[in-house]
Amino acid sequence: MKIAVRYFTRSGNTEKLAKAIAEAVGTQALTTDEPLKEDVDILFLGSSVYAYGVDDNIKKFISDIDVKVGRVVNFSTAALIKSTYKQVAKLLKEKNIAFASEEFYCKGSFGPMHKGKPDADDIKAAAEFARKVVEG
Numbered sequence: 500m501k502i503a504v505r506y507f508t509r510s511g512n513t514e515k516l517a518k519a520i521a522e523a524v525g526t527q528a529l530t531t532d533e534p535l536k537e538d539v540d541i542l543f544l545g546s547s548v549y550a551y552g553v554d555d556n557i558k559k560f561i562s563d564i565d566v567k568v569g570r571v572v573n574f575s576t577a578a579l580i581k582s583t584y585k586q587v588a589k590l591l592k593e594k595n596i597a598f599a600s601e602e603f604y605c606k607g608s609f610g611p612m613h614k615g616k617p618d619a620d621d622i623k624a625a626a627e628f629a630r631k632v633v634e635g
C-alpha cells in the first residue's frame with residue numbers, strides 16, 4: 500500500500516502530528532511544498548486554521564493534485580475550532596477526491612492557550628490512529 504503524509508504548519512504543532520503519523524506508517528512527513536509525484540492509496544493531510552480558514556498552502560496543494568489518491572485522511576490542530584475537517588472536505592469535494600470520515604484532531608497551542616499541545620499523549624494517539632487507519 501502506498502501512503503503519503505503532507506502537512507502545513509506555521510508554528511510546528513501540526514508538524515508534530517505529521518511526524519508521528521509518518522513514523523507510525525513507515526513513510527516520511529513532507530510539507531505541502533512537496534507535490535505528490537505518484538498515485539497513493541492513502542494521503543494523510545495535516546492542516547490548521549488561521550483566522551477560521553486553512554492556509555493558502557493547503558488550498559494550493561489540493562488544487563495542484565494531479566495523481567490518483569485513494570482517499571485523504573485529515574489530521575489537524577487548532578485552538579478554538581474542532582478540526583479542519585469541513586474546510587478540507589469542501590476543497591477535496593471540488594476536486595472529486597475521496598475523503599475518509601475518520602480524522603485525527605487535537606488542540607494546538609496558540610499564545611497563552613493550550614500550552615504544550617500537542618503533548619506526548621496527543622502524539623501517541625496520532626500514531627495509534629494512523630496505524631489503525633492503515634490496518635483497516
Ligand SMILES: Cc1cc2nc3c(=O)[nH]c(=O)nc-3n(C[C@H](O)[C@H](O)[C@H](O)COP(=O)(O)O)c2cc1C
Pocket residue numbers: 507508509510511512513514546547548549550551552576577578579580581606607608609
Ligand atoms: C494568525 C493565527 C490565527 C489563528 N486563528 C485561529 C482560528 O481562527 N481558530 C482556531 O481554532 N485557531 C486559530 N489559531 C490557532 C492555530 O490554529 C493553532 O495554534 C494551530 O495548532 C497552529 O498549528 P501550526 O503550529 O501547525 O501552524 C490561529 C493561529 C494563528 C497564528
